[in-house]
Amino acid sequence: MNSIRKIFTSNMSVMSTLCAVAISLLLxxxxxxxxxxxPIETGKLLLEGSLGNATRLSDTSMVWVPLALxxxxxxxxxxxxxxxxxVEGQIIVGAIFASFxxxxxxxxxxxxxxxxxxxxxxxxxxxGGLTGLLRIKGKVxxxxxxxxxxxxxxxxxxYLVIGPWKRAGIASxxxxxxxxxxxxxxxxxxxxxxxxxxxxxxAGLWLVYYLLKQSKFGLQxxxxxxxxxxxxxxxxxxxxxxxxxxxxxxxxxGIAGTVQVGAIHHKLVPSISGGYGYLAILVVLLGNYKxxxxxxxxxxxxxxxxxxxxxxxxxxxxxxxxxxTQGILVLVTLIVVAIFSQIKRNKRIKDAS
Amino acid sequence: MTLDxxxxxxxxxxxxxxxxxxxxxxxxxxxxxxxENGAGKSTLVKILSGFFEKEAGEIxxxxxxxxxxxxxxxxxxxxxxxxxxxxxxxxxxxxxNFLIGSTDQFFAPRKEALKQFQEICNKFDxxxxxxxxxxxxxxxQRQQLEIARLLWLDPKVxxxxxxTNAISPAQREKLFATIQQLSTEGMLVIFVSHKLEEVAAxxxxxxxxxxxxxxxxxxxxxxxSELIELMFGKLFPSKEIKDIQKGGIQLTASNLKxxxxxxxxxxxNFEIRKSExxxxxxxxxxxxxxxxxxxxxxxSAESGTIISGRNLLNGTDYHQRLEKGLYYMPADxxxxxxxxxxxxxxxxxxVENKKKNQIIDWEMCxxxxxxxxxxxxxxxxxxxxxxxxxxxxxxxxxxxxMPTDADTILLEHPTRGLDIESADWIWNQLLDMRSDDxxxxxxxxxxxxxxxxxxxxxxxxxxxxxxxxxxxxFNPEHIALLMSGxxx
Numbered sequence: 068m069n070s071i072r073k074i075f076t077s078n079m080s081v082m083s084t085l086c087a088v089a090i091s092l093l094l095x096x097x098x099x100x101x102x103x104x105x106p107i108e109t110g111k112l113l114l115e116g117s118l119g120n121a122t123r124l125s126d127t128s129m130v131w132v133p134l135a136l137x138x139x140x141x142x143x144x145x146x147x148x149x150x151x152x153x154v155e156g157q158i159i160v161g162a163i164f165a166s167f168x169x170x171x172x173x174x175x176x177x178x179x180x181x182x183x184x185x186x187x188x189x190x191x192x193x194x195g196g197l198t199g200l201l202r203i204k205g206k207v208x209x210x211x212x213x214x215x216x217x218x219x220x221x222x223x224x225x226y227l228v229i230g231p232w233k234r235a236g237i238a239s240x241x242x243x244x245x246x247x248x249x250x251x252x253x254x255x256x257x258x259x260x261x262x263x264x265x266x267x268x269x270a271g272l273w274l275v276y277y278l279l280k281q282s283k284f285g286l287q288x289x290x291x292x293x294x295x296x297x298x299x300x301x302x303x304x305x306x307x308x309x310x311x312x313x314x315x316x317x318x319x320x321g322i323a324g325t326v327q328v329g330a331i332h333h334k335l336v337p338s339i340s341g342g343y344g345y346l347a348i349l350v351v352l353l354g355n356y357k358x359x360x361x362x363x364x365x366x367x368x369x370x371x372x373x374x375x376x377x378x379x380x381x382x383x384x385x386x387x388x389x390x391x392t393q394g395i396l397v398l399v400t401l402i403v404v405a406i407f408s409q410i411k412r413n414k415r416i417k418d419a420s
Numbered sequence: 421m422t423l424d425x426x427x428x429x430x431x432x433x434x435x436x437x438x439x440x441x442x443x444x445x446x447x448x449x450x451x452x453x454x455x456e457n458g459a460g461k462s463t464l465v466k467i468l469s470g471f472f473e474k475e476a477g478e479i480x481x482x483x484x485x486x487x488x489x490x491x492x493x494x495x496x497x498x499x500x501x502x503x504x505x506x507x508x509x510x511x512x513x514x515x516x517n518f519l520i521g522s523t524d525q526f527f528a529p530r531k532e533a534l535k536q537f538q539e540i541c542n543k544f545d546x547x548x549x550x551x552x553x554x555x556x557x558x559x560x561q562r563q564q565l566e567i568a569r570l571l572w573l574d575p576k577v578x579x580x581x582x583x584t585n586a587i588s589p590a591q592r593e594k595l596f597a598t599i600q601q602l603s604t605e606g607m608l609v610i611f612v613s614h615k616l617e618e619v620a621a622x623x624x625x626x627x628x629x630x631x632x633x634x635x636x637x638x639x640x641x642x643x644x645s646e647l648i649e650l651m652f653g654k655l656f657p658s659k660e661i662k663d664i665q666k667g668g669i670q671l672t673a674s675n676l677k678x679x680x681x682x683x684x685x686x687x688x689n690f691e692i693r694k695s696e697x698x699x700x701x702x703x704x705x706x707x708x709x710x711x712x713x714x715x716x717x718x719x720s721a722e723s724g725t726i727i728s729g730r731n732l733l734n735g736t737d738y739h740q741r742l743e744k745g746l747y748y749m750p751a752d753x754x755x756x757x758x759x760x761x762x763x764x765x766x767x768x769x770x771v772e773n774k775k776k777n778q779i780i781d782w783e784m785c786x787x788x789x790x791x792x793x794x795x796x797x798x799x800x801x802x803x804x805x806x807x808x809x810x811x812x813x814x815x816x817x818x819x820x821x822m823p824t825d826a827d828t829i830l831l832e833h834p835t836r837g838l839d840i841e842s843a844d845w846i847w848n849q850l851l852d853m854r855s856d857d858x859x860x861x862x863x864x865x866x867x868x869x870x871x872x873x874x875x876x877x878x879x880x881x882x883x884x885x886x887x888x889x890x891x892x893x894f895n896p897e898h899i900a901l902l903m904s905g906x907x908x
Binding site for chain 1: 718738742748750754755756758759760761762766771777778779780782821
């Protein structure tokens with residue numbers, strides 16, 4: 068009886084989310100229309116541009132991978148009640164560490180890929196751990212600590228690209244020299260899609276899902292996020308859990324950075340994080356901090372990112388419109404969900420009295 | 421002028437915060453509203469200030485019915501409230517704060533306000549510079565600013581809600597002088613406090629609240645132990661528990677010094693034996709909370725030793741003490757006891773974490789939750805969230821989550837705010853645990869509970885133990901005297 072009720076109520080919230088997404092899509096279309104984009108044409112271009120052929124599909128997938136990994140990272144720290152804005156910086160440091168391995172070591176490709184992933188994960192973990200230390204030991208809010216460390220990471224990557232790791236003879240912000248092809252993640256045929264990267268993203272999402280649903284660590288993390296004082300009274304070592312959340316989130320973000328250098332750019336560039344750390348915040352807000360929903364939304368956002376290039380090319384629309392669409396989707400969905408839950412609460416209060 | 425509060429009621433869940441509360445106050449007198457935390461003082465103040473809506477009853481000023489459905493109404497009706505923490509805007513200047521909320525005009529009449537501000541300050545001898553940012557003022561000065569602001573609104577009734585919690589003794593003297601001056605000029609003053617000596621020092625009459633009801637009213641001065649009796653209820657036990665054989669020493673604390681918030685303690689020596697129940701009597705803030713929390717390890721001691729069984733607890737944290745058999749149950753059940761948004765099943769899964777297995781067997785936890793719900797008679801299902809349970813059932817859940825090997829149980833107000841049935845049930849549990857060699861230390865603001873269930877009562881005052889009574893020598897009048905800081 069209870070389980071039936073539970074399914075019903077959880078379906079309700081899925082329904083309201085779907086409803087919210089539908090309303091916000093409608094609004095987004097309206098806005099596009101006002102800015103001169105014919106709705107049907109834009110929609111068609113978006114689909115064609117992101118999924119229309121194998122090249123485009125594989126491009127979209129490769130935007131999805133780092134975004135999904137960054138989202139997974141955020142979900143873990145969100146569960147602990149943390150606003151881990153520093154994911155962006157952790158992606159960058161992961162990319163730096165992975166680049167170091169790719170540049171300095173010579174090994175058979177599979178070993179080298181493994182070493183890059185481990186190094187990238189370690190780099191992200193290190194940066195996430197610093198944010199954690201600042202927060203837990205220094206009482207520096209993780210938003211400020213994370214943002215500060217992202218600035219440092221950005222400075223560091225620029226320094227490396229135009230300094231110690233510059234291409235022979237030229238110092239340019241266009242990036243380091245490409246890695247030896249041994250360090251390139253393998254792709255399917257001539258396409259960009261890398262099965263290894265896709266696997267990493269799926270594994271990351273699944274890991275986060277499994278940890279939060281089935282493990283004691285996940286439950287303790289949620290308890291800490293809701294009420295750290297009470298969690299501690301019930302025997303949870305809250306500080307250790309928060310730190311673990313930062314470290315694990317850092318690993319996932321660092322792997323996102325590794326994918327960026329190993330599978331996409333094949334070199335270190337200043338904008339290596341691609342803004343995915345920030346975009347992922349929108350993704351998990353929309354995905355209600357749930358792994359699989361966020362995975363799907365990441366893909367949709369990747370479609371907009373890749374497909375909206377066609378808007379610019381074919382309809383002469385401004386290049387920022389893709390980002391604007393993503394923003395509207397999140398904002399409107401959040402507003403609609405808030406209104407729904409307010410209605411529900413009012414109804415509950417009315418029922419109670 | 422007379423303020424009549426007539427049969428006010430307000431409830432939260434199944435507990436009345438105010439139950440038929442009536443009082444009548446004439447202008448020119450300072451009327452105390454006395455009671456322990458949770459007695460219903462704040463609820464009444466919030467009703468008078470328009471933050472809460474009353475469910476029943478009437479409020480009249482000079483026989484005129486008042487409609488207080490918002491703070492603005494309350495101000496309009498001439499009721500001014502000085503809140504516990506002065507409600508000021510820190511970055512603004514003194515004069516800006518003075519002006520806030522006092523005018524509906526778009527442009528504030530600064531010149532006129534400045535003149536009146538200075539008049540009020542001169543009259544009451546407040547030394548406030550109108551251009552200083554409020555953030556540079558002491559809490560006492562912020563209070564003076566608030567008083568000045570309230571007076572400018574020309575109120576007929578002024579309510580001081582626990583005004584002395586954060587100010588220095590000198591500022592307190594100044595505040596009391598101001599209150600007295602106001603009262604002499606015909607202001608109707610209500611002084612809300614849980615501090616007996618302050619009410620006795622300044623008020624002309626007092627109404628004591630207890631468990632949401634008016635426990636009684638007195639003209640002052642009167643013996644303080646009489647007020648304590650009203651605050652803490654009946655001075656005799658309602659139940660006789662059977663005396664059982666006590667075991668050896670379970671826990672000792674010596675030369676313990678500790679501070680938490682505004683409460684500090686200095687306990688020279690405390691011991692408890694196996695199967696013993698020790699009740700701590702004391703007015704809120706006398707140190708009982710810090711004492712319990714320091715023993716539990718929720719708050720670290722500055723110095724002193726705590727020994728439990730054969731273990732020296734110095735240098736161990738709360739979690740290590742939890743493993744050594746100490747279990748602490750706070751008064752704030754949803755703030756520190758349980759996690760409001762987690763279900764009973766999730767709570768079970770959370771505390772079963774001593775086993776090595778890191779993967780949760782949800783089915784097992786669900787069944788275990790159902791079992792415990794039956795065993796502890798909790799009104800709820802394994803899927804009920806802690807926040808949806810009533811106070812009594814939250815307390816039962818806290819018992820259900822207690823490790824089975826706990827041997828020292830520390831409880832803050834174990835039955836505060838609970839219905840009689842839940843309270844009885846909880847004490848039956850505790851008495852069973854006592855039979856199993858558990859030592860129990862609890863604080864309470866209910867004489868009946870203290871006298872009924874304690875094997876021994878210790879009395880706290882100002883952070884020290886000032887009295888100790890074995891069950892066969894309980895002397896309620898003496899306990900009441902010691903609690904008020906008097907000597908016997």
